[in-house]
Amino acid sequence: MDIKRTVLWVVFSVSLLFLWDQWQRHNGQPSLFFPGTTQTAPAATGPTGPANAAAGASASTDVPQASASGAPAASASAVPAVAAADVKGQIITITTDVVKADIDTIGGELKRLELLKQKDTVDSSKNLVLFDSSATRTYLAETGLIGGPFPNHKSLFTALPGARTLDNGNQVQLVLESTEGGVKLTKTFTFTRGDYSIDVKHTVTNDSGAPISPSLYLQLVRDGNAPEGEQRFVHTFTGAAVYTDGSKFQKFTFDKIEGGKADHATKSDDGWFALIQHYFVSAFIPQGNSPREIFTKKLATNLYAVGNILPMGTIAPGASVTMDARLYSGPEETAVLEKIAPGLTLVKDYGWQKIIAEPIFWLMTQIHKALGNWGWTIIALTVLIKLAFFPLSAASYRSMAKMKLVTPKMTSIRERFKSEPQKMNQAMMELYKTEKINPLGGCLPIVIQIPVFLSLYSVLLSSVEFRNAPWLGWIHDLAAPDPFYILPVLMAVSMFIQTKLNPTPPDPMQAKVMLFMPLIFSVMFFFFPSGLVLYWVTNNVLSIAQQWVITRKMGTAPAKA
Secondary structure: OHHHHHHHHHHHHHHHHHHHHHHHHHOOOOOOOOOOOOOOOOOOOOOOOOOOOOOOOHHHHHHOOOOOOOHHHHHHHHOOOOOOOOOOOOOOEEEEEEEEEEEEEEEEEEEEEEEEEEOOOOOOOOOEEEEEEEOEEEEEEEEEEEEEEEEEOOOEEEEEEOOOOOOOEEEEEEEEEEEEEEEEEEEEEEEOOOOOEEEEEEEEEOOOOOEEEOOEEEEEEEEEEOOOOOOOOOOOOOOEEEEEEOEEEEEEEHHHOOOOOOOOEEEEEOOOOEEEEEEEEEEEEEEOOOEEEEEOOOOOOOOOEEEEEOOOOOOOOEEEEEEEEEEEEEOOOHHHHHHHHHHHHHOOOOOOHHHHHHHHHHHHHHHHHOOOOOOHHHHHHHHHHHHHOHHHHHHHHHHHHHHHHHHHHHHHHHHHHHHHHHHHHHHHHHHHHOOOOOOOOOOHHHHHHHHHHHHOOOHHHOOOOOOOOOOOOOOOOOOOOOOOOOHHHHHHHHHHHHHHHHHOOOOOHHHHHHHHHHHHHHHHHHHOOOHHHHHHHHHHHHHHHHHHHHHHOOOOOOOOO
8 A cells, every 4th residue: 555645645635625624614604613613794884872873763772671581671761762863872991901982971872992002913004993882893881771761772861070080099090870750870990000991880779759670781792793804724713702600601603693502501590702803802791690681683784782781789768879880892812701701712712732732821921930932932842742742753754764764765666556456555564564564663652742823823823922022133023924925935945954854755747736735835825924933943943953864874875676
C-alpha cells in the first residue's frame, strides 16, 4: 500500500473540506465545524425607541411582558404612549478613565458606550464604540417597570444635578427620576475608576395611595449584524448568552431568536444574561438571589432582545423597594470576568477544546507575567509545547528520515511492478518489514498533537489580551493581520524548507502539489491574526531544526536499491 499517496489525499481532502466550510460561512450558511458562529444578517433598519418611534406608535411595542406565572403583564393602555414628536430628551455624557457613556433622559437608556482603552477594529485612530444608536447600528441597555402605568424605558426622566466627569474621586453618579401614576422610579448609575462595570440601582417609591406589585425588567437590545472589521477566514461567535446555576452556560445566535429556537433557561433565582461578540461582552447581573424570568425575543426586523423580569413584590403606599444590578460592558479579560460573576468567564467559549485551552491560557498568563510582552509569550509557549512533544516529534522525524533513505528502493519497486499493483503492495510491505519502518510512524505522532494545536489556535483567537498588544517593530497588534505580510512570507519559506526535508513523493504530480502547499497556506495566513502566524512560524522553525538534526543523525547516504 502506498501510504504516502493515501496521506497526501487525506490532507488534500481535508483542505478542500475546510475551504468549502469557509465559503459556506462567508455566504451565511451554517458551519460544519463551528455551529456557534453567526451569519451576517441584513443591515439594521435603525434603533427602535422613543426618539425614533413612528409618530403615534404605542410605546409598549418593545416593553417586556411578564408571563401569567410571573408579574402581571402590562397592557398597551397601561404603558404610556410616547411619540418622538411629543417628548424630547437630553443626552447626558458620563466620562471616566475607561469609558464614555451617553445616557438618554428618555427612559434612562444607555445609548452609546465608548471604550477609551480599546481601539476601533477598522480605524485604529478612534476608540471602540460598543453601545450605539445610529442609522446602521443598534446596541442598547434598557430598564423599566411593568405591571401597571409605571415608568419604563420610554418615559421621560429628570436628571438630578451632579458631576459628569470622574476627576479626582473614584466614582461618579448619575441619578434619574420619573413619576407616573404616583409611582416614582429612581435610577442611579454609578461609574467607578478603572472599572467597566456600571452599578445600576432601581428604587421604586409608591406615592399612589394604593398597594402596587411592579416588576423590574432589564434588557439588552442589539441588531443581528456581525461586528465591523471581522477578518476573513476568522469567524467568531456573535449572539446572546444566559447563565444560571442550574442550567449553566447557554449561548445562541440571533437567528435562533429569530426562529424562536433559542434554547435557554426561562426561570431562575440567580445568574446573568449577556450579548457576546469577538473580544467583548455586555452582561447584566442582577444582585442577590431573587426570582426572575429570562426572555429572548425579536423586537423588529434584525433587532433582538435578551433580558430578565424580576418581581419586586407588593409595595405598600409610602414605601420604597430597591433592586441592584451590575452592567459589565467591556473586554473579555479572564482575570476581570472571574471577579464579577460566577460563570462569566465562559463567554470566552473554547468549545470542546476547553479542557486543553484553559490550562494553555493559564500557562500563557504566567509566562506573560515574567516576560511582559505577549509576542515573546507566544514564542516561549511554542518552545515549551515543542519540548513537551519532543519524543513524539522525534519519532515522527525518524520515521520520515527512514522513508527518505529507502525512497530509491521504493521507486525501484514501483517501476518493477507498475503493471501489477497487488505485487507492488506486497513488495512494499516486505520492504517496510525488512527496513523496520512503520508507514504510519510519521503521521500518528502528529495526529496526537492536533488537539493541542487546535486548542492553542482557539486561545490565540479568543483572547482579548492580544488585541492592540505589540510584539516588536512592525507588529503593533497581535490580533490583527501582519500589515506588511512579513510573517506569512516567513511561514511560506519555512513550510517550503520542511517540504524539502521530507521524503520526495515518487509521483511527479504529488511532488508539485506538495511544493505549492506552502504558497496556498501562506495566502490564507495573510488574513490571520499576526499572533497566530507568529506561533506557526516559530513552530515551523523549531520543527526544521529538530528534523535537520535527526536526519543528520540517521545518515544522509541513501539506501541502495
